[in-house]
Amino acid sequence: MIKHWGFWTGWLGIILAVLGFFFDPALGGVSIMLGLITFIFPKKMLASFSIGLGIIVLLLQHI
Template sequence: MKASLGIWTGWLAIILAVVGFFYYPMYLGGAAVVLGLITLTSPQKLLAWSSIVLGAIAFFLPYLQ
């Protein structure tokens, strides 16, 4: 994967995870995790792991309440 595509998918995944804290956390959090896993194939590992962690938190947050 090209570096620029990895940057775009990483930031898109982080945006989905942050929006997932407020709307549809199971869908948007899951999508953020999947995009984070896709971003792991690019050199942007920090963006990938950030989106995976934020997406997982957004996904499991409704279960903790």
């Protein structure tokens, strides 16, 4: 059961980061937080992508 939570929180973070590109850059912050939560679970790669995309979204709002 724990593995499934990591899977869903990781993908939710990635989806929110992608939505942050098009709609609201604040979703990048939510994506980073979900990525940090996902590091508790075994899905470390999904967590890394979620954090990375969230940082990119937050940085792009300043350009």
